[in-house]
Amino acid sequence: MTTATTATTRVIRDYDKPLWRRLLLTREAAIVALLIIVAVVSAASIRGFGQPITLTYLLLDIAPILLIALPMTLIMITGEIDLSVGSMVGLSSVVTGALVQAGLPFEIAALAALFVGVVGGAFNGFLVTVVGLPSLAVTIGTLALFRGLAVGLLGTAAVTDFPEFWTDLAKAKIAGTPIPVITIPFLVLVAVFVVLLHFTPFGRGVYAVGLSKDAAHFSGVNVERTKFTLFVLSGVVAAFAGIFYTLRYGSARGDNATGLELQVIAAVVLGGVSVFGGRGQIYGVIAAALLIGSLASALRLVNVTSDVINIITGTLLVISVVAASFLAWLQKARRRPGRPPAGVTTTAP
Amino acid sequence: MTTAIPVSSLTKRISGLGRAREFGILLALVLVVTAATLNNPKFLFSPDGWRDLLLTPSILVLVAVGQAIVLVTRNVDLSVGSVMGLTAYLTGRLFIDIPGIPIVLVVIAAVVFGGLLGLINGALVAFAKVPAMVITLGTLYAYRGINVLWTGSDRVNASDMPKDFLALGTGQIAGIPILAIVALVVLAIAAWYMKNTRGGREYYAIGSDPAAAELYGLRVTRRVLTAFVLSGALAGLAGVFYAARYGTINSQAGAGWELDAVGAAVIGGVAITGGIGSVWGAAIGAVLLLTINRALPILGIPDFWQRAVVGLLIIGAIVLDRVLAVRQKRRLIEARDES
Numbered sequence: 001m002t003t004a005t006t007a008t009t010r011v012i013r014d015y016d017k018p019l020w021r022r023l024l025l026t027r028e029a030a031i032v033a034l035l036i037i038v039a040v041v042s043a044a045s046i047r048g049f050g051q052p053i054t055l056t057y058l059l060l061d062i063a064p065i066l067l068i069a070l071p072m073t074l075i076m077i078t079g080e081i082d083l084s085v086g087s088m089v090g091l092s093s094v095v096t097g098a099l100v101q102a103g104l105p106f107e108i109a110a111l112a113a114l115f116v117g118v119v120g121g122a123f124n125g126f127l128v129t130v131v132g133l134p135s136l137a138v139t140i141g142t143l144a145l146f147r148g149l150a151v152g153l154l155g156t157a158a159v160t161d162f163p164e165f166w167t168d169l170a171k172a173k174i175a176g177t178p179i180p181v182i183t184i185p186f187l188v189l190v191a192v193f194v195v196l197l198h199f200t201p202f203g204r205g206v207y208a209v210g211l212s213k214d215a216a217h218f219s220g221v222n223v224e225r226t227k228f229t230l231f232v233l234s235g236v237v238a239a240f241a242g243i244f245y246t247l248r249y250g251s252a253r254g255d256n257a258t259g260l261e262l263q264v265i266a267a268v269v270l271g272g273v274s275v276f277g278g279r280g281q282i283y284g285v286i287a288a289a290l291l292i293g294s295l296a297s298a299l300r301l302v303n304v305t306s307d308v309i310n311i312i313t314g315t316l317l318v319i320s321v322v323a324a325s326f327l328a329w330l331q332k333a334r335r336r337p338g339r340p341p342a343g344v345t346t347t348a349p
Numbered sequence: 350m351t352t353a354i355p356v357s358s359l360t361k362r363i364s365g366l367g368r369a370r371e372f373g374i375l376l377a378l379v380l381v382v383t384a385a386t387l388n389n390p391k392f393l394f395s396p397d398g399w400r401d402l403l404l405t406p407s408i409l410v411l412v413a414v415g416q417a418i419v420l421v422t423r424n425v426d427l428s429v430g431s432v433m434g435l436t437a438y439l440t441g442r443l444f445i446d447i448p449g450i451p452i453v454l455v456v457i458a459a460v461v462f463g464g465l466l467g468l469i470n471g472a473l474v475a476f477a478k479v480p481a482m483v484i485t486l487g488t489l490y491a492y493r494g495i496n497v498l499w500t501g502s503d504r505v506n507a508s509d510m511p512k513d514f515l516a517l518g519t520g521q522i523a524g525i526p527i528l529a530i531v532a533l534v535v536l537a538i539a540a541w542y543m544k545n546t547r548g549g550r551e552y553y554a555i556g557s558d559p560a561a562a563e564l565y566g567l568r569v570t571r572r573v574l575t576a577f578v579l580s581g582a583l584a585g586l587a588g589v590f591y592a593a594r595y596g597t598i599n600s601q602a603g604a605g606w607e608l609d610a611v612g613a614a615v616i617g618g619v620a621i622t623g624g625i626g627s628v629w630g631a632a633i634g635a636v637l638l639l640t641i642n643r644a645l646p647i648l649g650i651p652d653f654w655q656r657a658v659v660g661l662l663i664i665g666a667i668v669l670d671r672v673l674a675v676r677q678k679r680r681l682i683e684a685r686d687e688s
Contacts, residue, residue, distance in 0.1 A: 148657025
């Protein structure tokens with residue numbers, strides 16, 4: 001799109017600054033700082049925010065967002081998008097529920113749901129890479145398709161009969177801490193995705209594809225395979241989040257997690273991933289998801305309706321991107337000696 | 350689009366192809382209606398069936414037309430559902446707070462308010478040079494949040510609004526619902542504007558190649574801004590329609606409509622990558638989308654599967670567009686090699 005070239009030059013230009021400035025003056029650092037401020041201020045001023053139970057529920061509530069945000073970050077760094085994840089969560093939930101209802105053991109049902117995630121992700125990936133369609137359009141289609149399959153399979157019914165062992169595990173805390181068990185697979189996935197993104201040729205390829213598809217292609221990156229892999233990863237992680245969602249609420253329904261895709265994308269974009277691709281860090285995205293979650297639970301504790309969080313999420317999102325553009329514009333205006341402000345004579349270097 | 354190609358016969362052939370795209374979607378619509386009518390003649394040949402066929406899609410047609418204009422400029426407006434919700438509530442609120450307010454004034458207020466919300470989107474997109482998807486995702490949340498704050502658990506009921514206004518929602522002139530007539534008039538004006546005016550053609554130029562449009566001297570910023578204002582204003586009008594048609598407005602009115610609007614436009618042949626498609630296509634796409642919803646139960650498919658069919662329809666439409674585009678490209682290359 002229009003500002004793709006400026007985004008590229010900005011990334012490159014960053015390297016002429018010292019390391020500490022590069023680290024501290026980034027979008028990600030700003031989000032982390034904001035997260036710390038919100039956490040400290042809330043803990044100091046809102047009764048109950050500092051209690052361990054708040055952290056437990058905070059993490060349980062945003063676990064699906066955190067999980068799906070990981071592959072979404074990589075997809076958006078390549079400049080693509082996956083809007084079908086919320087529907088995939090619903091479909092995976094329904095597949096698990098329907099198979100359990102049919103008498104299969106839960107473990108088999110969960111495996112089948114993960115397989116559905118792989119197939120769904122591969123379908124997205126096939127349409128985007130092999131047929132060559134824009135991912136925004138494809139995944140609006142599969143958003144409707146997956147949701148339709150989920151609702152079609154179960155109708156308005158809900159399956160609530162899951163083994164207690166698993167439903168308890170989904171809500172359980174790690175012994176002696178307020179941290180829920182779901183954090184462990186999440187941290188494992190974080191490690192996997194960080195290694196994948198930063199320490200493998202595949203991960204370098206992800207950034208390269210986002211910065212310039214053609215340049216990536218000519219430097220030996222298999223653009224199509226990279227994107228295809230990412231869509232499959234997105235599908236399978238969304239399916240996993242769907243299984244967790246089912247167990248956490250003890251209910252498999254066709255309309256589970258409706259609209260989750262927009263919350264995930266909001267967190268990813270707020271966390272500093274450029275929609276044009278080529279730019280973004282996993283820790284920024286995690287911080288952004290935690291920031292939204294903390295704000296939500298802080299507001300809930302002071303009895304503000306949970307919907308107000310919408311305003312905050314939306315406004316934060318808009319301000320964060322507009323502020324970045326504004327700063328870039330300021331910088332450019334300062335660097336351009338040819339157009340001095342009225343009445344000021346510039347001393348050209 | 351076709352401006353750069355001097356060969357006139359070729360230009361004709363391509364515009365014929367474009368016409369065929371809308372024709373195809375119209376054919377699909379006719380097929381669905383015919384099949385449903387064969388199964389149950391009441392689907393078309395009863396006063397209620399005929400009315401629903403025209404009335405139900407009217408609101409989405411407006412939103413889809415606005416969406417199509419924005420999509421043509423290679424942007425997207427995800428906030429239309431929230432804009433619609435806000436203007437629908439504003440409509441109800443005006444009737445409650447100012448008893449006896451003329452209906453025309455309310456309609457104007459809602460359209461202007463929608464346009465203002467669109468202006469905010471457009472200004473952020475055009476001046477801050479931030480992708481429309483991010484901005485409108487943000488305003489989707491922000492506008493909906495304002496709506497929730499404003500409405501709370503309150504609700505506007507049909508009894509709060511004047512009878513004359515509600516009559517607009519169900520009334521008919523010569524057997525055609527009033528809302529459908531308004532939607533058709535708006536559609537015709539938008540289609541004429543997009544096809545025949547300088548402004549309309551510039552949207553296509555911008556969407557085809559923003560950089561080239563800028564170099565050519567088109568006022569890209571102003572055009573993009575206008576596209577968002579139009580989309581907001583049309584969503585505002587749709588909000589009034591919503592209030593008149595359904596009579597009940599809570600804080601969730603119009604939630605999720607943004608994806609239906611984009612879906613309708615895509616089904617109708619508007620390319621999400623900009624520069625291609627027409628508002629006619631988007632409007633027919635909207636009608637098809639909602640007619641299928643109503644036709645499925647009659648065709649013996651439980652309506653639970655309705656969203657799955659919509660999904661297949663969207664995917665089918667973009668695959669078809671891709672095939673047509675590839676074929677057209679091959680033809681253009683052949684034509685170039687021959688000459």
